Amino acid sequence: DALGKNTLLIAATNHEELLDKAIWRRFNYKLNIELPDKTTRKKLIKVFIKDMISLEDKELDMLAAATKEMSGAEIEEIVNKSIQKSVIYSYTLTLKHIFNEIFELKLSIESDNESKEITREKVKYLRELDEKIFSYSVIGAILNISKTQVSYIING
Numbered sequence: 629d630a631l632g633k634n635t636l637l638i639a640a641t642n643h644e645e646l647l648d649k650a651i652w653r654r655f656n657y658k659l660n661i662e663l664p665d666k667t668t669r670k671k672l673i674k675v676f677i678k679d680m681i682s683l684e685d686k687e688l689d690m691l692a693a694a695t696k697e698m699s700g701a702e703i704e705e706i707v708n709k710s711i712q713k714s715v716i717y718s719y720t721l722t723l724k725h726i727f728n729e730i731f732e733l734k735l736s737i738e739s740d741n742e743s744k745e746i747t748r749e750k751v752k753y754l755r756e757l758d759e760k761i762f763s764y765s766v767i768g769a770i771l772n773i774s775k776t777q778v779s780y781i782i783n784g
Contacts, residue, residue: 642699646685664700666692672700676707680714681721690766691718693758694730727770747771752779 631637631742639655643645652658659704664672677683683691695703704756706729713729714721731737735753737746750771764775764782 639682652782656726663697664703666696668700669695669698669703672703673707680711681723681726683723687723690761690770691726691730693761694727694754696757698733702733706733724770724772747773748781751778755782 639657666689672689673683673688673691673695695706696707706726709732710721710726710729714725719725731750731753735749737749751767754767754770764778767773767778768775
């Protein structure tokens, strides 16, 4: 309220519902930025991954599908955590490591903890995202289980 007329104030939030409704009267213009679409998510993943891992287009499609409904900041967090862990624990970053970070964020699952129930959650999560991209064999490869096990989990 005390700002002068020649002042430009820019603010951002990703939780507008948590702000007092009166705050919106103080802004002349409001710009709603939607979550990134699939093409943009692929581009973001490429930018954040840098040259840490070479991803084929099919792998980028899988990651883009798995990051649906995620913000650019969440995608960056997933990629950065994947890279950080690969450096800290001295392993070569793979697609599976990135998926583990996705599972941690979306399913609140620690990557070190692997029970049958957790595997079931991961299988169902991937399959529900996109059946065409996440075939039984692709899910099996990501989770290091057989496609027969994937079929049993989905149909059993």
